Amino acid sequence: ADLGARQTFEFLLGRHLDAHPRQYTLTPADLAGLMADLVGPARTVLDPACGTGALLRAVTPRPGQRLYAQESSPELAALAALRLALHTRAPVHAAAGDTLRADAHPELRADAVLCHPPFNERNWGHDELAYDPRWEYGFPARTESELAWVQHALARVRDGGTAVLLMPPAAASRRSGRRIRADLLRRGALRAVVALPAGAAPPYNIPLHLWVLRRPEQAPAHPEVLLADAGQFAGEGRDGPDWQGVREAVLDAWRAHDRDGRLDERPGLARSVPVVELLDDDVDLAPARRLPPPAAADGAGRLADVHERLGETLRLTAELTPPPVDPARSAAPGRRPLTTVGELARTGALVMRTGGNGGHARLPVLTDHDVLSGTDPSGTLPESDEEAVLTEPGDVVVPVLGGGSVARVIDRATAGAVLGRNLVLLRPDPAALDPWFLAGFLRGTANHRQASSYASTATRLDVRRLQLPRLPRDEQRRYGARFRDLDAFERALRQAGRLGEQLVRGMYDGLTDGTVAPD
Incomplete structure (x- = not known):
């Protein structure tokens, strides 16, 4: 009974803190x-x-x-x-x-x-x-x-x-x-x-x-x-x-x-x-x-470990590589009716929120850099009484500055972070929109181009003008599954890049501080 009470309390406490940020x-x-x-x-x-x-x-x-x-x-x-x-x-x-x-x-x-x-x-x-x-x-x-x-x-x-x-x-x-x-x-x-x-x-x-x-x-x-x-x-x-x-x-x-x-x-x-x-x-x-600096054996051992992990990641990247497009099936279908994010927000198919300039200082903050680089929430905001916008699993987050065609689907590991500045959060109704379908179509280069305005020093995206096709839920899931696979492939490429940089940096450090021999 005591164990059940503790487990129930921990669950309710987690839900309370997620729903009522303090x-x-x-x-x-x-x-x-x-x-x-x-x-x-x-x-x-x-x-x-x-x-x-x-x-x-x-x-x-x-x-x-x-x-x-x-x-x-x-x-x-x-x-x-x-x-x-x-x-x-x-x-x-x-x-x-x-x-x-x-x-x-x-x-x-x-x-x-x-x-x-x-x-x-x-x-x-x-x-x-x-x-x-x-x-x-x-x-x-x-x-x-x-x-x-x-x-x-x-x-x-x-x-x-x-x-x-x-x-x-x-x-x-x-x-x-x-x-x-x-x-x-x-x-x-x-x-x-x-x-x-x-x-x-x-x-x-x-x-x-x-x-x-x-x-x-x-x-x-x-x-x-x-x-x-x-x-x-x-x-x-x-x-x-x-x-x-x-x-x-x-x-x-x-x-x-x-x-x-x-x-x-x-x-x-x-x-x-x-x-x-x-x-x-x-x-x-x-x-x-x-x-x-670390002992030579330790430095060499860490480099060998990075080398092994890089090899595993490259093998995973090869497995995730999208298959080639079949030319027989590549012809574009007839013109599909389109809708915009603004229309979906007005009809209740999604909720649209923007990041703030302050909030609860002890909560992790998802920044536009985190969204662009695919990293964990890393920012901080000045402490204020402004209501924080907290991310939830299935949200789609879009940066509005910089001109890059990026949209990130929030998973359980990232949920609970405060939405930072220069970000727009889209919370789709699960009965109406698949989040991966939404995020995938929002990443189209042409879509971003027609929804962006250009100043002398910056590009700003009007998220409400982004477009996506009107498709039934089953068809959305088909697209969403493919977009999810592309996201996994993209993350594997990033991981391989980070490990490659770590290996190169370690080799430079090892050769210059004497912990790695040149032969």
Whole structure:
């Protein structure tokens, strides 16, 4: 019964978040598990920006455990409390409110803090909180909201307690935060910075960082910081990172560093860096700039793997190559009656929406570049009260600038992203229109030419003027199946191109850094 209740709740929660977009922290389960493993067993755990409770749900249970949470949205705070109550026997103390301005747990000194804070906030309380006692390591600049969350986490853990925060990579190198980073290093509070592979969490095109911090009981005599880069475990396309590889590499490096205070160098992956080496004018903590190149055997092995995957993709491309056109059947049929997207929208056969200029900052954003290149949602939008347009499976998305004849059908992996600027979304009625039929005919070059207007520097598409034939549903499916095959062929070609570029880049790097021999 408990298992059924949990499964039902997870299903309903997913449907609720899809249907009613909120400003919530989207932390994938694999990433949440890694963050929880980095803090280790803990009796009291706090998540000050809990979202739907994914991080606290990942915490390893132990006797006498207590979980504390806070979220600015009252609805999400209630959902997180209910979710955690279904998944753990530990008491859950969840509160609603702005954590930085109105901390619900000011007296708490937890064993661990897990946090996926909002990124790039400007209205985080800079003017009101100038003299707040939490700023032990320096008053954060208005543009450094993430460093305010770092210091809040350190203020809520006991001496020797651990905090793990998901951070944007810019927080490791922005000049406005260098004094706070330097003080975190000098006092031994910052213990590790781990660069995750791209695709670990929204925004998926950016390799986010994990910061591991520990409230110092005393300053270490010869402090060293672990810098690790798990970028080599990035996945291809929509598969996401190799989470098993990420977990094994990161946890092994962190546990060895935490146990011994230092780590023997692991080329291309991790090293312990003396703090004095980092305390220059920039205090740049980006791991990639401090790590040695991978060992020759590792570099050659990765190139061999890329070569093998390229061969497999090229074989798949050959299998997907469209068959030649039969000349006996290539004659065009009689003129078919046409309709336009505008007419279909007026008759209710489809719904037409346009992308906005703002929305919910924590949701992935589908950009016109993503549509043109066939990649996952990679953008961000300024946070605002503007209603976001969320994509759903079967939607057709069309860019309106640039002049390219492109239309993308949204699948389940891409659904839930916010529609970005310069995009139009068409949501066909399944009873009237096949989405692949719609997308295929919208991609016709002549169709785009007659529906476009031309300025001196740009081409703009009037989506309402795009045309497609009036065909019965069965005939639409026949066309749709062929268009879907062409889309698979196109994606395979793109994958082969990416792997080819990766192989060439790896060969250049290997030959120039000595990890690959010229013969």
